[in-house]
């Protein structure tokens with residue numbers, strides 16, 4: 001039989017869509033979710049869909065050139081709210097399930113996010129960015145483009161963020177809107193950022209999170225607070241000793257569950273845990289102290305951005321535990337954490353669960369899942385019968401014509417004899433007896449994890465005839481706390497060796513042509529790519545994206561530079577510049593002779609473009625190897641995952657062309 005299927009292309013990205021944020025209706029008969037795709041103009045659209053679990057029909061509730069998100073059912077299931085930019089900025093909208101007309105509820109000057117219904121269904125809590133002195137009711141005036149100021153006075157260290165741009169005079173505040181009258185009550189104020197958690201079952205309290213420390217520039221702790229909705233004194237639940245998020249009340253209102261970690265030594269290089277506060281007793285306890293697994297979805301892919309809204313801890317009806325997503329050895333699944341600290345895996349498998357919604361009455365759930373061959377779909381799981389049913393196949397038609405490569409899992413010996421997990425993607429159309437060039441791909445973070453999820457870039461390289469090798473060196477999530485912390489203070493040490501051992505491992509296979517190797521990575525993966533080509537000429541070509549080459553300048557220009565390098569490099573430029581320089585690939589530039597493609601977003605505030613500029617200039621000046629520098633105007637650090645679609649496709653095309661030319 002002839003194979004009529006083709007390999008994936010960069011432009012296929014324009015067709016790939018994914019569902020997210022499934023939300024079951026209170027009666028469990030239907031679910032709403034968000035579907036994100038690109039339109040004919042190559043712009044993102046996301047719409048709210050309704051899936052009936054009774055007749056398996058799927059109906060679009062919203063449409064048009066807009067970004068709709070955060071669909072949430074009212075407690076009685078008669079209404080839905082969602083966030084949409086259909087009137088300009090992201091505002092809260094409301095829909096009666098039996099009607100087709102939407103009503104805009106908020107009109108905040110800078111948009112809103114994260115709506116949560118009150119238990120009586122009369123109000124919705126939400127978060128909004130506000131300048132000092134601005135109110136949520138001043139409305140449309142500010143809906144026009146803000147004029148660029150003639151000057152900006154910077155008087156704090158956290159004044160810019162890769163995500164939100166210049167945040168020097170805006171803070172995130174929490175408010176409540178009455179959906180009948182539209183009246184808005186702002187619950188928080190001041191120069192602190194707050195986030196909405198959940199309502200107490202009696203509707204009197206709102207659990208929120210905030211860093212309200214004296215000096216948030218150097219005190220990074222995020223606490224949980226209970227705020228009385230009708231006014232009055234707040235209750236502080238945590239003790240300013242960690243970063244805590246997503247508090248949810250138990251059904252009886254006596255406990256709060258939340259996700260977080262203690263910040264004594266590590267802010268980034270540590271795994272998230274489940275915590276429970278007993279509100280009457282005033283105690284806070286870590287439930288998963290002995291469970292060496294990261295709570296949350298740590299999987300890195302290139303279809304969605306990391307940190308997509310996930311449900312946090314979802315209490316069981318009997319209050320004896322909670323369901324969470326956790327990440328282990330390249331997979332993320334759903335786990336039940338019991339109050340006694342024991343943990344049961346509820347949904348496993350070699351895949352990436354990135355969202356779920358639970359029906360306690362029926363003991364069933366709907367989850368959003370990606371795997372190596374699927375960017376994302378929804379599944380229904382009946383836990384009574386342990387049966388699973390696929391609800392969507394959003395890329396079915398497109399993928400029918402495409403031949404994908406299925407990754408093979410490997411475990412190999414890294415530095416110090418450590419066991420390291422990775423995957424090999426053979427070229428599409430692989431034939432025994434032939435040899436192929438291979439590309440080593442390195443993930444960012446470094447605290448994230450490659451795994452059983454879809455990676456368009458890897459499939460594209462496999463379709464172009466490359467073996468793709470991707471592994472989780474020390475520093476990655478998925479293998480316990482010691483593994484996560486093992487790269488700190490040792491960037492370019494044993495993490496580098498773990499990666500080189502992967503290359504040694506795959507070069508044993510007859511089908512790998514070890515004279516034709518390439519290496520690529522973004523962010524920390526870009527740092528490591530630069531480091532690798534500074535060690536010698538093992539690779540024929542390299543592609544470094546949004547990378548770091550100089551920790552000394554990174555310290556002062558990245559939005560997180562001054563505290564990220566303190567923890568990860570374990571140095572700063574004024575006390576130990578030698579160590580900062582020691583771990584900087586720019587130090588090794590005299591050794592760099594590998595043809596290098598440098599790509600960087602011009603509005604990247606995480607790893608600012610000056611990093612790419614330094615590397616480019618020094619390499620060009622030396623003139624020992626081809627180097628090309630592609631700048632992406634307006635692009636931030638997330639460009640390869642959620643940036644401008646045409647820039648994403650260009651980035652992939654430049655990558656393929658570079659490897660095709662030099663490997």
Ligand SMILES: CSCC[C@H](NC=O)C(=O)N[C@@H](CC(C)C)C(=O)N[C@@H](Cc1ccccc1)C(=O)O
Pocket residue numbers: 268269300306443444445446447448522523524525546548558560564606607637
């Ligand atoms: C959990 S580690 C902290 C990662 C940090 N994120 C946040 O505050 C981050 O942005 N890391 C960069 C490198 C660093 C600036 C030197 C990075 O490698 N980013 C990754 C994406 C990523 C973001 C958050 C968590 C994991 C990975 C990338 O751009 O691919």
